[in-house]
Amino acid sequence: MQKVVLLVDDEPVSLHALEKIFTGCDYQIITSNNGHEALKVLSQSVVHVIIIDLKMPIMSGVELLAEVKKSYPDTIRLVSSASTDFKEIKDAVNQGFIFKFLSKPWDINFLHEAVRESFQLYANHNKKKCLAANGIFISDSELQNAIEKNQFLIYYQPIILADTGKIIGAEALLRWQHPTLGLLEPIQFISLCEDLGFIIPIGNWVLRTACQQLKEWHLQGHKNLHMAVNLSVNQFNHPRLIELITEVLVETQIPANCLELEMTESAIMKNRESNIMQLQALRNLGAQLSIDDFGTGYSSLSYLREFPINTLKIDKSFIQDITVNPNIIEILSMIINLAKKLNLTIIAEGVETKEQLEKLKENQCEMIQGYLFSKPLTKAEFTQLLTTNS
Ligand code: C2E
Numbered sequence: 001m002q003k004v005v006l007l008v009d010d011e012p013v014s015l016h017a018l019e020k021i022f023t024g025c026d027y028q029i030i031t032s033n034n035g036h037e038a039l040k041v042l043s044q045s046v047v048h049v050i051i052i053d054l055k056m057p058i059m060s061g062v063e064l065l066a067e068v069k070k071s072y073p074d075t076i077r078l079v080s081s082a083s084t085d086f087k088e089i090k091d092a093v094n095q096g097f098i099f100k101f102l103s104k105p106w107d108i109n110f111l112h113e114a115v116r117e118s119f120q121l122y123a124n125h126n127k128k129k130c131l132a133a134n135g136i137f138i139s140d141s142e143l144q145n146a147i148e149k150n151q152f153l154i155y156y157q158p159i160i161l162a163d164t165g166k167i168i169g170a171e172a173l174l175r176w177q178h179p180t181l182g183l184l185e186p187i188q189f190i191s192l193c194e195d196l197g198f199i200i201p202i203g204n205w206v207l208r209t210a211c212q213q214l215k216e217w218h219l220q221g222h223k224n225l226h227m228a229v230n231l232s233v234n235q236f237n238h239p240r241l242i243e244l245i246t247e248v249l250v251e252t253q254i255p256a257n258c259l260e261l262e263m264t265e266s267a268i269m270k271n272r273e274s275n276i277m278q279l280q281a282l283r284n285l286g287a288q289l290s291i292d293d294f295g296t297g298y299s300s301l302s303y304l305r306e307f308p309i310n311t312l313k314i315d316k317s318f319i320q321d322i323t324v325n326p327n328i329i330e331i332l333s334m335i336i337n338l339a340k341k342l343n344l345t346i347i348a349e350g351v352e353t354k355e356q357l358e359k360l361k362e363n364q365c366e367m368i369q370g371y372l373f374s375k376p377l378t379k380a381e382f383t384q385l386l387t388t389n390s
C-alpha cells in the first residue's frame, strides 16, 4: 500500500511549498486547509503521517492534534509552526504526544528526514496490527469485540476420496465477518490473534462449533463424516487442551475418531519429547492427528516414525508443481510409499486441476481437498452438497 502524508495548513502558500518539497517522493500527498476537512480525510483513508500547522483559524492545530491522537492514534503526528518558542509544543514533543516539531521556515532535509523516520515509526508501531494480505489495519479492541459480537464463522471444505469423489470429511476454516471490511480470511488476522493471545478462545470456539456441526451432520445420516480442525502452536501447547477436547467430545457425543486435529510440522518439531507426549495424550482420547502443510517445514521423513500421527496433508505448493516438475512427482511418490509403510493416510491439499488429480491417482493418493472439487463452503452450502453427494 502506498504511504500517505496529510498536510494541513490554512495558508495556500505554505501548503503549496510543502507539496513542492515532497514532489517526486514515492508517497501520496493529500492537502487540506482546515482541521475539519483533515478529519474527513482521516475517516476515509489510512493516513500514515500528518503534518499539522499550529496556527489555523477554524480549528486550531492543537485541537486537531488532540482529535487525531484520540481517534487515529496510529497516525504519526508532526507539527509545524513559525514560532520556535512554543513551550507547550516542545513539551508535547518531549512527552511523545507529537513525534517531531518542524519549525518554519522549513529545512527541506530535516523535513524529508522527519517524514522518513515517521514512516519507520509507523511501521514499528503497527507491525502487529498489519493485516498481512492487504495492508488494512485493525486494533486489539476490534478483535476483542469480534469475539463478543459473534463475528467469527466457520467455512467447511470437503475432503474427498480421489477415486469416487465421495465426501469423507470437512476441514473447518475460520472466517471473520468484519463489520466494515467484509469477510476476512485467516491470513488477514490469525497471526494477530496469536500475537494478542486471542487464538486460545477463538481456537476453542472453532473446535466446539465444528464438533457441534459434525454432530448435526451425523444426525442427518452422514454417519462416517470426519471433521478436521486446525490447532495453532499455542493451542497445542496449552495445558488445558486435553481437558477441553474431552469436554467437547462428551458434550457433542461425536465418536472421537471422527475428530481430526491438524498441526503443522513446525508446531510439533520444537520440544520433540514433550510434544510426543502431548500427541500421545491426544491419541489416547481417540482423536486422529494430522501433519498439516507437509513438505513446507522440516520435511524430514525420519521423524514420522517417532510421532503417533495418522495423516499427512501434503501442502498445496507441492501439488501445484506436480504436473510441471517431474522431480516433484518422484518425491511425492516416495512420500506416498513411505506413508503407506507407516500406515499413514495421505491427503493432497490444493488440488485445482484435473491433471493434478490424475497424477495423484496414478500415484495412489487416496484423498484430496481443493478447489477442483469445492472451495470452502458455508454450513448451509456444505449441508446441501452432502445431500447431493451421497
Ligand atoms: P490450511 O490449514 O492449510 O488450510 C487450507 C487452506 O487452503 C485454506 O485457506 C483453503 O481455503 C485453501 N485452499 C483449499 N483448496 C485450495 C486450492 O485448491 N487452491 C488454493 N490456492 N487454496 C486452497 P484458508 O481458509 O484461507 O486458511 C488459511 C490457513 O489459516 C489454514 O491453512 C490454516 O493454517 C489457518 N486456519 C484456518 N482456520 C483456522 C483455525 O480455526 N485455527 C487455526 N489455528 N488456524 C486456522
Ligand code: CA
Residues within 6 Å of the ligand: 171, 230, 262, 292
Ligand atoms: Ca489445515
Ligand code: CA
Residues within 6 Å of the ligand: 292, 293, 313, 315, 349
Ligand atoms: Ca494445509
